[in-house]
Amino acid sequence: MDTPSVKVLYIDDEEHNLQAFKASFRRQYEIYTATSAAAGLLILQNIDINVIIADQKMPETTGVQFFKSIKDTYPDPVRILLTGYTDIEALADAINHGDVYRYITKPWSDLELHNSIKNAYDAYKAKIDLRNKVSELEKTNDELNRFIYSISHELRAPLVSVIGIVNLVKMEGLYNSSGEYWNLIEICSNKLDFYIQKTLQYYKNNKNVAEHSPVEFEILVSELISLYSYSDRDTQFNVKINQPVGFYNDAFRIEVILGNLINNAIKYQKSTEPNKFVNIDIDVDGQRAEITISDNGIGILNDHLEKIFNQFFKSKNHHGSGLGLFIVKEALTRINGKIEVTSDLAIGTTFKITIPNGKAT
Amino acid sequence: MVRHLKLQSRMVKPLNSSRIVMLIDDNDIDLKINGKIVAFTKSFEDIVVCRSGEEALNYLKQHLTTPERLPEFILLDIQMPEMSGFEFLDHYKKLPVSFTEGCNIAMLSSTLDFSDIQRAEANPYVVKLLKKPLIPAVLQEVVKEHLQR
Numbered sequence: 001m002d003t004p005s006v007k008v009l010y011i012d013d014e015e016h017n018l019q020a021f022k023a024s025f026r027r028q029y030e031i032y033t034a035t036s037a038a039a040g041l042l043i044l045q046n047i048d049i050n051v052i053i054a055d056q057k058m059p060e061t062t063g064v065q066f067f068k069s070i071k072d073t074y075p076d077p078v079r080i081l082l083t084g085y086t087d088i089e090a091l092a093d094a095i096n097h098g099d100v101y102r103y104i105t106k107p108w109s110d111l112e113l114h115n116s117i118k119n120a121y122d123a124y125k126a127k128i129d130l131r132n133k134v135s136e137l138e139k140t141n142d143e144l145n146r147f148i149y150s151i152s153h154e155l156r157a158p159l160v161s162v163i164g165i166v167n168l169v170k171m172e173g174l175y176n177s178s179g180e181y182w183n184l185i186e187i188c189s190n191k192l193d194f195y196i197q198k199t200l201q202y203y204k205n206n207k208n209v210a211e212h213s214p215v216e217f218e219i220l221v222s223e224l225i226s227l228y229s230y231s232d233r234d235t236q237f238n239v240k241i242n243q244p245v246g247f248y249n250d251a252f253r254i255e256v257i258l259g260n261l262i263n264n265a266i267k268y269q270k271s272t273e274p275n276k277f278v279n280i281d282i283d284v285d286g287q288r289a290e291i292t293i294s295d296n297g298i299g300i301l302n303d304h305l306e307k308i309f310n311q312f313f314k315s316k317n318h319h320g321s322g323l324g325l326f327i328v329k330e331a332l333t334r335i336n337g338k339i340e341v342t343s344d345l346a347i348g349t350t351f352k353i354t355i356p357n358g359k360a361t
Numbered sequence: 362m363v364r365h366l367k368l369q370s371r372m373v374k375p376l377n378s379s380r381i382v383m384l385i386d387d388n389d390i391d392l393k394i395n396g397k398i399v400a401f402t403k404s405f406e407d408i409v410v411c412r413s414g415e416e417a418l419n420y421l422k423q424h425l426t427t428p429e430r431l432p433e434f435i436l437l438d439i440q441m442p443e444m445s446g447f448e449f450l451d452h453y454k455k456l457p458v459s460f461t462e463g464c465n466i467a468m469l470s471s472t473l474d475f476s477d478i479q480r481a482e483a484n485p486y487v488v489k490l491l492k493k494p495l496i497p498a499v500l501q502e503v504v505k506e507h508l509q510r
Contacts (some may be wrong), residue, residue, distance in 0.1 A: 163494045
């Protein structure tokens, strides 16, 4: 098998050791030698070394000092320390601070050194392979994310045109001109738009690092209520907000979280209930915001409580997307929030959320 | 190619010279929809329709000497090939102040992207970012707020 040659750098102030090393290993490895740390560094700067062997006891710079000095600049080559005497302190230092892979005593046995170099090279390769794999995966993941983002936007543009046309049909008084067909088109379009919006929310939640922005719950909640109660004016909202201090966290994610929960509370009302209500209580202090959203809606089966935060979980009777609460959970995870849910089919559902107050920076 | 859509004559003509709105969008269907919505608001008497930022800039430059044919309001799409809405604004700001100070721009987009919204509304020439689909009531409100005279 034609394996790539292993590049070994050996640093030792004693010339005859370098010669002996070359004599023993020049057939197996591509060998570079240096008589001082400074000379070794020069080689390191010009050649991709895989394994570095350094003698501990050298004038000016010791082996461990050398390894320490290149820890950040050349982290990849695997290090082997050679020493003539057993100095526990140097050894501890080497392992703790110099990132040393092996420790070999002088005079070395050719077999031991050979095996060590071989193992060191395997470790080197594993490290490089892993890094390549990680960056490859990061790239693929990034592309996938960007793909979701662009395709969602591309899908939404013509859909929004369709919704615009339906609006025109309404304006021109033609909405009821073809039985219920226009209404059905509108329902389907809105549903599709909902899915696309959820996809975009998911993408943004996945991609962005948490931001630090001020949140005014009073304003946010009233905006969200007017946004989501647009199509349903029956529900009574009882909002109690106690925010005596500033609250700082990721405004976008909090909007996503509250938006989804408020939307759900409106959507899953009992159609027979004459007094539909949604209670929103928010209490903010310097440590956290505690948000309770409860409704007297249809409730959630006990069996389902465990699963409602799973991606694409849908209950049989209700046409959800299986995305809303999943996104809520994901967004909360990103901003170190917590969520609890209790529900009773007779009474309704209560979500309790706690989000840490990030304070102003 | 610049098209003019003459609106129905039953519209009430304001006392001053006729009001013109310019629509810039690469999408024919959206131009049609938004043209209808603009007509519905009865705020303008003439619509200048441009399929690209370049076309719009050409029109504006050609009519600098005939201000009665310049728009008072522009609905500008963001996502367009070659020259995006934002790039259009970069060129737009080089037009004479005598024109730009009398003209308001609303950007129009199906975007849900926060950064787009912030970027649009931070631009001094843009009064608002309107989301597609354009709702007549929303347009009417913006027009009322920014075109009083």
